[in-house]
Amino acid sequence: MKTKLTRRLAVLCSLIPAADTLADVGCDHGYCTLYALEKGLCRKAYISDISALSLHKAEKLLSRYMAEGKAESVCCAGLEKIPPSVGAVIIAGMGGEEILSILREGFLPPKLLLQPMQNTPKVRAFLLENGYAIERDFTFRDGKYYDVIYAEKGGAARKYDARSLEFGYDNLHFPSEDFMRKVEEDIAKCRARLERAGKSVPAVEERLRALTEIRNENTRDI
Ligand SMILES: C[S@@+](CC[C@H](N)C(=O)[O-])C[C@H]1O[C@@H](n2cnc3c(N)ncnc32)[C@H](O)[C@@H]1O
Numbered sequence: 033m034k035t036k037l038t039r040r041l042a043v044l045c046s047l048i049p050a051a052d053t054l055a056d057v058g059c060d061h062g063y064c065t066l067y068a069l070e071k072g073l074c075r076k077a078y079i080s081d082i083s084a085l086s087l088h089k090a091e092k093l094l095s096r097y098m099a100e101g102k103a104e105s106v107c108c109a110g111l112e113k114i115p116p117s118v119g120a121v122i123i124a125g126m127g128g129e130e131i132l133s134i135l136r137e138g139f140l141p142p143k144l145l146l147q148p149m150q151n152t153p154k155v156r157a158f159l160l161e162n163g164y165a166i167e168r169d170f171t172f173r174d175g176k177y178y179d180v181i182y183a184e185k186g187g188a189a190r191k192y193d194a195r196s197l198e199f200g201y202d203n204l205h206f207p208s209e210d211f212m213r214k215v216e217e218d219i220a221k222c223r224a225r226l227e228r229a230g231k232s233v234p235a236v237e238e239r240l241r242a243l244t245e246i247r248n249e250n251t252r253d254i
Contacts, residue, residue, distance in 0.1 A: 037063060039174035041145075042122055047168060047182045048073050050141045051119030055080060057110060057134060062090025064122050070218050081108045096128050111138025119143060124180075128155045140164075142185045152179040165189040169184050170202035173210040199246065208249050220244045 037045060046068040050073070056065040056076040058081055065077045079094060081087040084107050097103035106113040110135060111121070120143035123131050128151030134145075140162055146153045159166055165187030171179050179200060190201055203211040220238035226233060 035063065035195045038177055039172070041067075041179075043172050043174075043180060044122070044147055047145055047180060047184070048122065049120050049145065050088060051143055052076070053078070053115070053118045054120045054122070055111070055114045055118045055141075056090075056122045058082070058086075058112065058123060058126055059090045060125070061087045062093045065090065065103060066093055066097075067187045069073065069094070069102055074120070075102070077103050078106060078118065079103060080108055080111075080114060083106070083107050110134035115136070116141075120145065123147075125149060127143070127153055132158050134164065135174075140185065144181075146181045146183070146215070148179060148181070152181070152200070154180060156192065156200070159183045160189075160192055160197075161193075166192070166201060168202060169196075169200045170206075170208065171200060175212065176212050195242070203238055204246065207246075212247070212250060215243050215246050219247065238244050244249070245249070 037249060041063050041150065045064055048068050052075050053076050054068055055078040056062065059065060059079040062079050062080060065079050069072050069077055079090045087105055087107050091098060091105050094103040096181060098105065112137065116139040118141055121141045122145045123134060124147035125148060128148035131146055131148050132155060144164065146155060156166060156169065164183035164185055165184045167187060168180065168182040171177055191203060196204055219240060222236050222243065225236050
Protein backbone atom coordinates (compact mmCIF):
# COMPACT_ATOMS: atom_id res chain seq x y z
CA MET A 33 0.00 0.00 0.00
CA LYS A 34 1.60 3.29 -1.08
CA THR A 35 -0.58 5.54 1.09
CA LYS A 36 0.61 5.87 4.70
CA LEU A 37 -2.31 4.95 6.91
CA THR A 38 -3.39 7.22 9.74
CA ARG A 39 -2.88 5.68 13.17
CA ARG A 40 -6.65 5.05 13.41
CA LEU A 41 -6.67 3.11 10.15
CA ALA A 42 -3.44 1.30 11.03
CA VAL A 43 -4.97 0.08 14.32
CA LEU A 44 -8.17 -0.97 12.55
CA CYS A 45 -6.28 -2.79 9.81
CA SER A 46 -4.14 -4.63 12.35
CA LEU A 47 -7.35 -6.17 13.74
CA ILE A 48 -8.91 -7.31 10.45
CA PRO A 49 -9.44 -11.06 10.81
CA ALA A 50 -8.81 -13.66 8.15
CA ALA A 51 -12.05 -14.73 6.48
CA ASP A 52 -12.97 -16.21 3.12
CA THR A 53 -15.21 -13.23 2.38
CA LEU A 54 -15.20 -9.82 4.02
CA ALA A 55 -17.52 -6.82 3.85
CA ASP A 56 -16.42 -3.25 4.59
CA VAL A 57 -19.69 -1.45 5.31
CA GLY A 58 -19.49 2.35 5.03
CA CYS A 59 -16.12 1.83 3.40
CA ASP A 60 -15.70 5.42 2.09
CA HIS A 61 -12.09 5.43 0.77
CA GLY A 62 -11.73 1.64 1.02
CA TYR A 63 -8.34 1.54 2.76
CA CYS A 64 -9.32 -1.30 5.12
CA THR A 65 -10.36 -3.46 2.19
CA LEU A 66 -7.19 -2.64 0.29
CA TYR A 67 -5.16 -3.71 3.32
CA ALA A 68 -7.14 -6.96 3.68
CA LEU A 69 -6.71 -7.87 0.01
CA GLU A 70 -3.04 -6.92 -0.10
CA LYS A 71 -2.31 -8.98 3.01
CA GLY A 72 -4.30 -11.93 1.67
CA LEU A 73 -6.69 -11.83 4.63
CA CYS A 74 -9.68 -12.66 2.40
CA ARG A 75 -10.35 -14.25 -0.96
CA LYS A 76 -13.05 -11.72 -1.83
CA ALA A 77 -14.22 -8.43 -0.36
CA TYR A 78 -17.45 -6.48 -0.67
CA ILE A 79 -17.13 -2.73 -0.40
CA SER A 80 -20.33 -0.88 0.37
CA ASP A 81 -21.45 2.61 1.21
CA ILE A 82 -24.77 4.42 1.36
CA SER A 83 -23.18 7.25 -0.62
CA ALA A 84 -22.34 6.57 -4.27
CA LEU A 85 -19.71 9.33 -4.13
CA SER A 86 -17.94 7.72 -1.19
CA LEU A 87 -18.16 4.28 -2.78
CA HIS A 88 -16.62 5.67 -5.95
CA LYS A 89 -13.44 6.53 -4.00
CA ALA A 90 -13.10 2.89 -2.91
CA GLU A 91 -13.92 1.64 -6.42
CA LYS A 92 -11.04 3.75 -7.75
CA LEU A 93 -8.62 2.62 -5.04
CA LEU A 94 -9.54 -1.03 -5.60
CA SER A 95 -9.97 -0.96 -9.39
CA ARG A 96 -7.34 -3.67 -9.94
CA TYR A 97 -9.06 -6.02 -7.46
CA MET A 98 -12.49 -5.19 -8.89
CA ALA A 99 -11.27 -6.10 -12.39
CA GLU A 100 -10.01 -9.44 -11.00
CA GLY A 101 -13.36 -10.13 -9.28
CA LYS A 102 -11.70 -10.02 -5.86
CA ALA A 103 -13.62 -6.89 -4.85
CA GLU A 104 -17.26 -6.15 -5.55
CA SER A 105 -18.97 -2.85 -4.84
CA VAL A 106 -22.55 -2.41 -3.68
CA CYS A 107 -24.20 0.93 -3.01
CA CYS A 108 -26.66 0.34 -0.19
CA ALA A 109 -27.69 1.14 3.36
CA GLY A 110 -25.94 -1.09 5.88
CA LEU A 111 -25.92 -4.79 5.05
CA GLU A 112 -28.89 -4.57 2.64
CA LYS A 113 -27.07 -5.99 -0.39
CA ILE A 114 -24.25 -7.88 1.34
CA PRO A 115 -24.52 -11.69 1.11
CA PRO A 116 -25.38 -13.00 4.59
CA SER A 117 -22.74 -15.71 4.08
CA VAL A 118 -19.82 -13.24 4.51
CA GLY A 119 -17.38 -14.38 7.15
CA ALA A 120 -16.42 -10.99 8.52
CA VAL A 121 -17.84 -7.48 8.54
CA ILE A 122 -16.06 -4.20 9.29
CA ILE A 123 -18.17 -1.20 10.33
CA ALA A 124 -15.95 1.71 11.31
CA GLY A 125 -16.30 5.44 11.80
CA MET A 126 -20.06 5.48 12.46
CA GLY A 127 -22.05 6.18 15.60
CA GLY A 128 -22.78 3.21 17.84
CA GLU A 129 -26.54 3.55 17.34
CA GLU A 130 -26.07 3.51 13.56
CA ILE A 131 -23.88 0.40 13.81
CA LEU A 132 -26.51 -1.32 15.94
CA SER A 133 -29.35 -0.51 13.55
CA ILE A 134 -27.25 -1.85 10.65
CA LEU A 135 -26.74 -5.13 12.52
CA ARG A 136 -30.34 -5.39 13.73
CA GLU A 137 -31.77 -4.72 10.26
CA GLY A 138 -29.18 -6.90 8.53
CA PHE A 139 -27.61 -10.04 9.93
CA LEU A 140 -25.00 -11.09 12.48
CA PRO A 141 -21.81 -12.40 10.82
CA PRO A 142 -19.33 -14.75 12.52
CA LYS A 143 -16.65 -12.02 12.89
CA LEU A 144 -17.18 -8.31 13.51
CA LEU A 145 -14.69 -5.46 13.61
CA LEU A 146 -16.39 -2.31 14.88
CA GLN A 147 -15.14 1.18 15.56
CA PRO A 148 -18.05 3.13 17.01
CA MET A 149 -17.70 6.89 17.32
CA GLN A 150 -20.15 7.10 20.25
CA ASN A 151 -22.21 4.82 22.50
CA THR A 152 -19.59 2.07 22.69
CA PRO A 153 -21.11 0.60 25.90
CA LYS A 154 -24.37 -0.07 24.00
CA VAL A 155 -22.40 -1.82 21.25
CA ARG A 156 -20.60 -4.02 23.82
CA ALA A 157 -23.91 -4.95 25.48
CA PHE A 158 -25.54 -5.81 22.14
CA LEU A 159 -22.64 -8.08 21.13
CA LEU A 160 -22.67 -9.96 24.43
CA GLU A 161 -26.48 -10.33 24.34
CA ASN A 162 -26.20 -11.80 20.84
CA GLY A 163 -23.69 -14.53 21.56
CA TYR A 164 -20.46 -12.81 20.61
CA ALA A 165 -17.22 -13.14 22.52
CA ILE A 166 -15.50 -9.75 22.56
CA GLU A 167 -11.84 -10.55 21.98
CA ARG A 168 -10.38 -7.06 21.66
CA ASP A 169 -11.90 -3.92 23.16
CA PHE A 170 -9.72 -0.88 23.70
CA THR A 171 -9.31 2.87 23.32
CA PHE A 172 -6.50 4.47 21.37
CA ARG A 173 -5.50 7.98 20.41
CA ASP A 174 -5.04 9.47 16.96
CA GLY A 175 -5.59 13.16 17.68
CA LYS A 176 -8.99 12.16 19.13
CA TYR A 177 -9.73 9.04 21.13
CA TYR A 178 -11.29 6.05 19.40
CA ASP A 179 -12.78 2.79 20.65
CA VAL A 180 -12.32 -0.41 18.69
CA ILE A 181 -13.96 -3.79 19.22
CA TYR A 182 -13.28 -7.15 17.62
CA ALA A 183 -15.81 -9.88 18.36
CA GLU A 184 -16.42 -13.44 17.22
CA LYS A 185 -19.58 -15.49 17.49
CA GLY A 186 -19.21 -18.35 19.91
CA GLY A 187 -15.56 -17.64 20.75
CA ALA A 188 -14.03 -18.00 24.22
CA ALA A 189 -15.92 -15.35 26.20
CA ARG A 190 -14.20 -12.98 28.64
CA LYS A 191 -16.32 -12.02 31.61
CA TYR A 192 -17.76 -8.52 31.32
CA ASP A 193 -18.93 -6.78 34.47
CA ALA A 194 -20.63 -3.36 34.55
CA ARG A 195 -17.27 -1.54 34.56
CA SER A 196 -15.93 -3.46 31.54
CA LEU A 197 -19.17 -2.72 29.70
CA GLU A 198 -18.74 0.98 30.43
CA PHE A 199 -14.99 1.39 29.90
CA GLY A 200 -13.86 -1.59 27.80
CA TYR A 201 -12.34 -4.86 28.95
CA ASP A 202 -8.78 -4.33 27.68
CA ASN A 203 -8.73 -0.77 29.00
CA LEU A 204 -9.39 -2.01 32.53
CA HIS A 205 -7.34 -5.20 32.45
CA PHE A 206 -4.38 -4.02 30.35
CA PRO A 207 -4.55 -0.19 30.55
CA SER A 208 -2.59 1.57 27.81
CA GLU A 209 -0.93 4.97 28.01
CA ASP A 210 -3.62 6.30 25.64
CA PHE A 211 -6.44 5.07 27.85
CA MET A 212 -4.88 6.42 31.05
CA ARG A 213 -4.39 9.78 29.37
CA LYS A 214 -8.09 9.78 28.42
CA VAL A 215 -9.00 8.94 32.03
CA GLU A 216 -7.02 12.00 33.22
CA GLU A 217 -8.67 14.24 30.63
CA ASP A 218 -12.16 12.92 31.45
CA ILE A 219 -11.54 13.51 35.17
CA ALA A 220 -10.64 17.13 34.38
CA LYS A 221 -13.77 17.49 32.21
CA CYS A 222 -16.03 16.11 34.96
CA ARG A 223 -14.50 18.49 37.52
CA ALA A 224 -14.95 21.47 35.18
CA ARG A 225 -18.60 20.52 34.56
CA LEU A 226 -19.31 20.24 38.26
CA GLU A 227 -17.62 23.56 38.91
CA ARG A 228 -19.64 25.26 36.16
CA ALA A 229 -22.88 23.72 37.44
CA GLY A 230 -22.15 24.95 40.97
CA LYS A 231 -24.39 22.18 42.36
CA SER A 232 -24.60 18.41 42.58
CA VAL A 233 -24.96 16.60 39.22
CA PRO A 234 -25.28 12.91 40.21
CA ALA A 235 -24.45 11.43 36.77
CA VAL A 236 -21.24 13.49 36.49
CA GLU A 237 -20.30 12.76 40.11
CA GLU A 238 -20.75 9.02 39.50
CA ARG A 239 -18.59 9.17 36.36
CA LEU A 240 -15.93 11.15 38.24
CA ARG A 241 -15.97 8.54 41.00
CA ALA A 242 -15.55 5.67 38.52
CA LEU A 243 -12.75 7.45 36.63
CA THR A 244 -10.92 8.32 39.84
CA GLU A 245 -11.16 4.69 40.94
CA ILE A 246 -9.54 3.57 37.65
CA ARG A 247 -6.80 6.17 38.05
CA ASN A 248 -6.12 5.16 41.66
CA GLU A 249 -5.99 1.46 40.75
CA ASN A 250 -3.32 2.22 38.20
CA THR A 251 -1.17 4.61 40.23
CA ARG A 252 -1.21 2.71 43.53
CA ASP A 253 2.20 1.08 43.00
CA ILE A 254 4.07 4.03 41.48
C1 LIG B 1 -16.69 8.55 8.61
S1 LIG B 1 -16.82 7.50 7.24
C2 LIG B 1 -15.86 6.11 7.76
C3 LIG B 1 -15.18 5.46 6.62
C4 LIG B 1 -14.37 4.22 6.97
N1 LIG B 1 -15.22 3.14 7.39
C5 LIG B 1 -13.34 4.54 8.02
O1 LIG B 1 -13.49 4.07 9.16
O2 LIG B 1 -12.38 5.26 7.74
C6 LIG B 1 -18.47 6.88 7.35
C7 LIG B 1 -18.95 6.29 6.01
O3 LIG B 1 -20.12 5.54 6.29
C8 LIG B 1 -21.09 5.78 5.30
N2 LIG B 1 -22.39 5.45 5.92
C9 LIG B 1 -23.05 6.15 6.87
N3 LIG B 1 -24.19 5.50 7.21
C10 LIG B 1 -24.22 4.37 6.46
C11 LIG B 1 -25.12 3.27 6.36
N4 LIG B 1 -26.23 3.20 7.12
N5 LIG B 1 -24.85 2.29 5.49
C12 LIG B 1 -23.74 2.33 4.73
N6 LIG B 1 -22.86 3.34 4.76
C13 LIG B 1 -23.09 4.33 5.63
C14 LIG B 1 -20.86 7.24 4.93
O4 LIG B 1 -21.37 7.52 3.63
C15 LIG B 1 -19.34 7.35 5.01
O5 LIG B 1 -18.72 7.08 3.76
